[in-house]
Every structure is written in structure tokens, then in C-alpha cells.
Amino acid sequence: MALKIWFDGKLVDESEARVSVFDHGLLYGDGVFEGIRFYEGRVFRLQAHIQRLFDSSKAIMLKLPWTQEELCKNTCETIQANGLRDGYVRLLVTRGVGTLGLSPDSCPTPTLIIIAASIQLYPDSDYEVGLKVITCSTRRPTHGSLSPQVKSLNYLNNVMAKVEAVRAGGREGLMLNEQGYVAECTGDNVFTVKNGVIYTPPVSDGGLDGITRGVIFELAAQMEVPIVEKTMTRFDIYTADECFLTGTAAEVIPAVELDHRPIGEGVPGPTTARFIEAYRELVRNSGTSIEAM
Numbered sequence: 001m002a003l004k005i006w007f008d009g010k011l012v013d014e015s016e017a018r019v020s021v022f023d024h025g026l027l028y029g030d031g032v033f034e035g036i037r038f039y040e041g042r043v044f045r046l047q048a049h050i051q052r053l054f055d056s057s058k059a060i061m062l063k064l065p066w067t068q069e070e071l072c073k074n075t076c077e078t079i080q081a082n083g084l085r086d087g088y089v090r091l092l093v094t095r096g097v098g099t100l101g102l103s104p105d106s107c108p109t110p111t112l113i114i115i116a117a118s119i120q121l122y123p124d125s126d127y128e129v130g131l132k133v134i135t136c137s138t139r140r141p142t143h144g145s146l147s148p149q150v151k152s153l154n155y156l157n158n159v160m161a162k163v164e165a166v167r168a169g170g171r172e173g174l175m176l177n178e179q180g181y182v183a184e185c186t187g188d189n190v191f192t193v194k195n196g197v198i199y200t201p202p203v204s205d206g207g208l209d210g211i212t213r214g215v216i217f218e219l220a221a222q223m224e225v226p227i228v229e230k231t232m233t234r235f236d237i238y239t240a241d242e243c244f245l246t247g248t249a250a251e252v253i254p255a256v257e258l259d260h261r262p263i264g265e266g267v268p269g270p271t272t273a274r275f276i277e278a279y280r281e282l283v284r285n286s287g288t289s290i291e292a293m
């Protein structure tokens with residue numbers, strides 16, 4: 001069935017949602033995005049995602065002519081218009097239509113696009129068996145380049161890292177920063193468990209400040225499991241008892257192998273299983289009702 005897309009201030013049929021070839025989002029990857037999940041008619045961490053979209057925009061000097069409340073409302077309207085209860089919503093803001101040439105000064109108005117769709121979940125087997133992860137040669141950009149915190153429309157660095165990992169037989173790719181420390185995976189943050197303590201790299205090591213990552217800190221506090229931010233190398237993952245990845249799409253997913261070395265016993269661990277369970281429980285019992293907006 002054709003989707004209804006929020007495009008330039010209104011809902012239109014999928015076939016009418018067309019971007020100009022002069023949109024700088026297409027010409028230069030100049031723009032930002034967010035990926036958000038909704039469960040049983042409730043959008044998970046909607047305000048946090050919209051706040052991150054605003055932060056990404058601010059960092060690239062893209063002034064948004066909408067309030068955060070308007071974007072929350074438009075997101076819920078788009079989900080409702082498609083009759084969806086469970087799925088994934090993608091918000092994109094492009095720099096807008098301009099002339100050829102890098103300067104965004106030729107782009108007077110940003111374009112807002114909201115796509116709500118049902119999501120193809122990772123197969124259940126990935127959660128039961130766990131993912132094999134391969135270290136990518138493609139590094140996360142340094143803080144001296146565009147901040148790795150900006151969720152920009154140019155994801156080629158991560159796309160190429162993902163391609164590399166998959167070609168090498170992995171399901172996900174581990175990305176290091178320029179110093180060789182662990183940053184994150186291509187679309188997920190990374191955690192280890194060792195002697196009952198959870199570890200994850202600080203975001204200053206180059207990973208995205210993931211919203212799911214933040215939820216793990218909340219859950220760890222509630223579950224009274226110690227959690228520590230620590231600069232990590234691949235060695236720390238090779239020798240961990242457990243490893244799991246987090247992201248809006250993947251939720252909490254076990255990683256059982258890095259670079260062909262089994263992590264722990266090479267099977268999903270008990271702490272990972274507890275967090276998968278706790279996360280699933282939380283997403284089903286919180287969130288912004290799509291009708292309330």
C-alpha cells in the first residue's frame with residue numbers, strides 16, 4: 001500500500017513526495033535526520049530524538065523554522081495517517097533547494113520529510129544466536145572534522161564501513177577512532193560486560209550519543225548493575241565476558257564474535273539477556289501516544 005509522506009508542510013501520497021535535483025540534501029548530503037521507533041501506538045523517546053535533530057541542525061547552522069512541538073505533532077500525524085501502530089519513523093531535514101555550489105546561502109527554506117513505515121526487524125535468530133562483528137578499516141571521523149554527533153544526511157563513512165564488515169562475513173562492523181580506540185558500530189553503540197560491570201566508550205571517543213545508549217544507563221541504575229564509561233580497545237572486547245549493541249533499529253542485540261574470536265563463550269550472555277528483556281518491557285510501557293499529539 002502506498003504510504004502517506006509528510007512533505008513540505010502536508011501529507012501527500014508517496015508518488016507526490018519528490019525532492020528537487022537542486023536540493024542540497026541530494027547535491028551535498030547537506031541536512032540532518034533522525035530514526036525513531038513506535039510501539040503499540042506510542043513513540044519511544046520522541047522528545048529526545050527531536051532535541052537531537054535540533055542539536056544536529058544547530059551544529060551545521062541549519063535554522064529550523066518549526067518548533068520542537070510542531071515536529072512532534074507532525075511525526076504523530078504521519079504515523080496516524082498511515083494507520084500504523086508499530087514501526088519506524090524517519091525525519092529528514094534537507095538544506096532545501098538552491099543553486100549548484102556548496103554555499104547553503106542559495107537555499108532559503110529547509111525541506112522537512114517524515115516517512116513512517118513498518119519496520120523489518122532483525123530476524124529473531126540474530127537475538128538468539130548473536131551477531132558476528134568485524135572491525136572496519138574505515139574510521140569514525142575525528143572531532144576536527146564534522147562532529148561525529150551530527151546525524152547528517154551524508155552517512156557514506158558508515159555505509160562503507162558496513163559494506164566492509166558484511167563483505168568480511170560480519171553482521172555489524174566495529175568502528176575505531178583515529179587513535180585506534182573503539183568508537184561504536186556502524187549504526188549502533190557498543191557495550192561489554194566483564195566481571196559483572198558494564199563498560200562502554202565515552203562519546204568523546206567518537207560514537208554517537210545514542211538514545212538507546214542513554215536508556216541502558218537508566219536501566220543499569222534501576223537494575224543496580226554497575227556501568228562505567230571507559231576508553232576501550234579491541235582487546236577489551238576480545239576478552240570481555242559479554243558484548244551487546246544498542247540502537248533504535250536493533251534495540252539491544254548480543255554480539256558474540258569480534259574478528260573471528262568468540263566473545264566469552266561465544267553465545268549471548270545472561271546480563272545481555274536481562275537488558276534485552278528490560279528494554280522490551282520499557283518500550284512497551286512508555287512513550288508519547290500518537291493520539292495525544
Ligand code: PXG
Binds near residue numbers: 187189208246
Ligand atoms: N551510532 C550511529 C552511527 C547511529 O547512526 C546509533 C549509534 C544508535 O543511536 P540511537 O539513538 O538510535 O540509539 C545510530 C543510530 C538504520 C539506522 O537505518 C540506524 C540508526 C539510525 C537511523 C537508521 O540502520 N542508528
